[in-house]
Amino acid sequence: GQSLEQPSEVTAVEGAIVQINCTYQTSGFYGLSWYQQHDGGAPTFLSYNALDGLEETGRFSSFLSRSDSYGYLLLQELQMKDSASYFCAVRSTTNDYKLSFGAGTTVTVRA
Amino acid sequence: EADIYQTPRYLVIGTGKKITLECSQTMGHDKMYWYQQDPGMELHLIHYSYGVNSTEKGDLSSESTVSRIRTEHFPLTLESARPSHTSQYLCASSESSGGYNEQFFGPGTRLTVL
Secondary structure, three states: OOEEEOOOEEEEEOOOOEEEEEEEEOOOEEEEEEEEEOOOOOOEEEEEEOOOEEEEEOOEEEEEEOOOOEEEEEEOOOOHHHOEEEEEEEEEOOOOOOEEEOOOEEEEEEO | OOOEEEEOOEEEEOOOOOEEEEEEEOOOOOEEEEEEEOOOOOOEEEEEEEEOOEEEEOOOOOOOEEOOOEOOEOOEEEOOOOHHHOEEEEEEEEOOOOOOOOOEEOOOEEEEEO
């Protein structure tokens, strides 16, 4: 099966940088995704990494190291609206290409 | 506008009632999914479908059932609701590309069974 670990909570001030780590265990790794969810609403896609390295999308970046089974989401220039839960999700070639989600990291941004 | 819809958004119902949660998408996606999520917890896949007349159980055992008679429609049914079914149910869809699998989520149905 798949298992993912990420911190449960992170608190930071506006303008700061936050890094959310995600370690995973899976067979037949295909890729790692990140989703954002505000107050239990609809999760929305942020990024996807299938190869090692950094993917940058505006203030958010995502990194993957396949050899370390590790990835992170980097939130820069934090804004109040970034207060949300962030989930990493792994896609495995041995699991019919479904997504398995981590427990989520709640990010709280303070003024 | 292409989107994914869920109704009802909130439902409070008594034990033993039969309920159907509706999910429709206008993006033409073949793959659709149902997730169950308790507050502050991860999403658990309970059902998925790869196309019309295709339904599969997910990773989390669920007493609910699903059907996929039309591409755009993927309803979830509970024959006899119980308090243990109280949760949020999220529907999602994605394309059938062989690569990356971005899933688009509906707003969810918050179910409370008394």
